[in-house]
Amino acid sequence: MDPTSEFVRLWTRHQAEVGRYVFMMIPRQADAAEVLQDVSVLLWKKWDKYDPDRPFVPWAIRFAYLEVLKWRQKLAREKLVFSDSLLEQLHSRYEDYCPLTEARKKALEACLEKLSDQERKWVGLRYGRHGAVKEEAARSGISMHKLYYALEKIRAQLLACITESMREEGWNEA
Numbered sequence: 709m710d711p712t713s714e715f716v717r718l719w720t721r722h723q724a725e726v727g728r729y730v731f732m733m734i735p736r737q738a739d740a741a742e743v744l745q746d747v748s749v750l751l752w753k754k755w756d757k758y759d760p761d762r763p764f765v766p767w768a769i770r771f772a773y774l775e776v777l778k779w780r781q782k783l784a785r786e787k788l789v790f791s792d793s794l795l796e797q798l799h800s801r802y803e804d805y806c807p808l809t810e811a812r813k814k815a816l817e818a819c820l821e822k823l824s825d826q827e828r829k830w831v832g833l834r835y836g837r838h839g840a841v842k843e844e845a846a847r848s849g850i851s852m853h854k855l856y857y858a859l860e861k862i863r864a865q866l867l868a869c870i871t872e873s874m875r876e877e878g879w880n881e882a
Contacts, residue, residue, distance in 0.1 A: 733776045819869035
């Protein structure tokens with residue numbers, strides 16, 4: 709696979725995760741979005757240095773952290789800028805929880821596969837776009853109340869499945 713395609717594939721797959729990290733570190737959404745754009749440009753510039761044998765997300769998060777620090781230096785005079793020590797604490801916490809988050813994500817993917825096609829469809833509608841559940845209720849003739857009740861049962865089923873998977877993998881806190 710050519711380098712450009714590989715970068716686009718990995719960035720598209722993991723941009724939301726890197727974005728969550730940046731949005732956690734920067735209080736204003738517009739600033740966080742700008743920093744995330746800067747991160748994507750920087751990652752592309754440094755793409756030739758990426759080692760494909762290593763995970764992409766931690767590599768991208770390191771650059772995101774540096775961009776957050778750069779942003780903070782530019783806006784150091786503002787009152788709403790997090791202190792260096794708070795940023796370090798947030799970054800450290802993120803690194804602590806990253807393996808747990810990855811394990812939960814893998815467990816969720818495996819548990820979603822255990823659902824029926826209809827259940828997966830409903831979950832996709834619920835967490836996809838706004839209003840999709842209402843449209844599905846109207847289209848299928850199922851009342852909104854019944855559809856939301858079914859989704860609540862599916863969520864409970866997913867939570868139990870994830871908790872069990874995490875325990876089987878040796879995680880104490882799921």
